[in-house]
Amino acid sequence: MAAGAGGLLAAAALLLAVAGPRPAPAELTDGNSEHLKREHSLMKPYQGAGSAAMPLWDFQGSTMVTSQYVRLTPDERSREGSIWNRVPCFLKDWELHVHFKIHGAGKKNLHGDGLALWYTQERLVPGPVFGSKDNFHGLAIFLDTYPNDEATERVFPYISAMVNNGSLTYDHSKDGRWTELAGCTADLRNQNHDTFLAIRYSRGRLTVMTDVEDKNEWKNCIDIAGVQLPTGYFFGASAGTGDLSDNHDIISMKLFQLMVEHPLEDETVDWTKIEPSVSLLKSPKDNVDDPTGNFRSGPLTGWKVFLLLLCALLGIIVCAVVGAVVFQKRQERNKRFY
Incomplete structure (x- = not known):
């Protein structure tokens, strides 16, 4: 059940010193203009055991903390788990790097359901969307490993983005196709190497990139302009299993502040009052997906046919x-x- 901002070549050295031994690919980050925000980051070594290991994070459901990872769900049926930062984020521009692992005994399509990364108003609210609340307010990035819609042209696992103001419902039977903004296929399950995902939000532009091929470089997945997200929301991760299952592990979540100049008129805006939205020429419901992760126009409705004839x-x-x-x-x- 429930897709590229430029950087400078000098990024790798600085981010290596701040974020750990893995060099940061230069395609996404700018090490001279970002700073690790530890109050919003989860990193090894975890201190202590259980909830004491993460004083700034809460978890619920089947979530289990070990010395090497936070397991949101074990490879067992009908399990749900999540982990949420306790501190609201008031950054206007940020970048989240997630080190994760999805793995299990299931082969082919005999595994599920997937993992979700959140920046939402709500936190610690269990629900049917990969273990978290439906009709949420904010941003969700879904790492969906199981196709519920047998007629879909997507290749799974599939990463997609959704922005919600509380009015939209995630349709599991269609794998969220009607509310998806954009997405891409990513071979991220049962890999023997580390797998990473980066989410960047800056000046209304949402970028999602992956590093799941053991090449130590970011690959573009989602790039959307016109995204409006308020400040004061919470970061989290959740996962769920159904009749099929997988281990869904979070190894680290590192948030960086991006030092970006904004127009003077932005100084008068109350960023906590902005409603989550996306400025699109057409609704996501007018899109149908193709195997490349791009979009083409959907089928013509009766109203569209009338307008064309007129x-x-x-x-x-x-x-x-x-x-x-x-x-x-x-x-x-x-x-x-004459």
């Missing part, structure tokens, strides 16, 4: 009028020669 009729009338006028002018000009 435009065609008006075009014919205009051409007929213009033709008649031209013909009449020619006739009058010819008469003057």
Whole structure:
């Protein structure tokens, strides 16, 4: 059940010193303009055991903390788990790097359901969307490993993005296709190497990139402009299993502040009052997916057909009028020669 901002080549060295031994690919991050925010980050070594290991994080459901990872669900049926940061984020521009692992005994399509990463108003609310609340307020990135819609053209696992103001419902039977903004296929399950995902939000632009091929470089997945997200929401991760299952592990979540200049008029905006939204030329429901992760226009509805016929009729009338006028002018000009 429930897809690229430029950077500088100098990024790798600085981020390596701040974020750990793995060099940061330069395609996404700018080490000179980002700072690790420890109050919003989860990193090894975890201190103590259980909830004491993460004083700034809460977890619920089947979530289990070990010395090497936070397991949201074990490879067992009908389990749900989540982990949420206790501190609301008031950054306007940020980048989240997630080190995760999805693995289990199931092969082919005999595994599920997937993992979700959240930046939402609600926290610690269990629900049917990969172990968390439906009709949420904010942003969700879904790492869906099981196709519920047998007619889908997507190749799974599939990563997708959704922005919700509380009015939209995630449709599991269609794998969230009607509310998806964009997405991509990513071979992220049962890998023997580390798998990473980066979510960047800056000046209304949402970028999601993956590093799941053991190449130590980011690959573009989702890039959407016109995204409006308020400040004061919470970061979290959740996962769920149904009749099929997997281990869903979070190894680290590192949040970086991006130092970005904003227009002067932004200073007067109360960023906590912004409603989550996306400025699109068409609704996500008008999109249908294709195997490449891109979108093409959906099937024509009756209303669209009517508009097209009306435009065609008006075009014919205009051409007929213009033709008649031209013909009449020619006739009058010819008469003057006799």
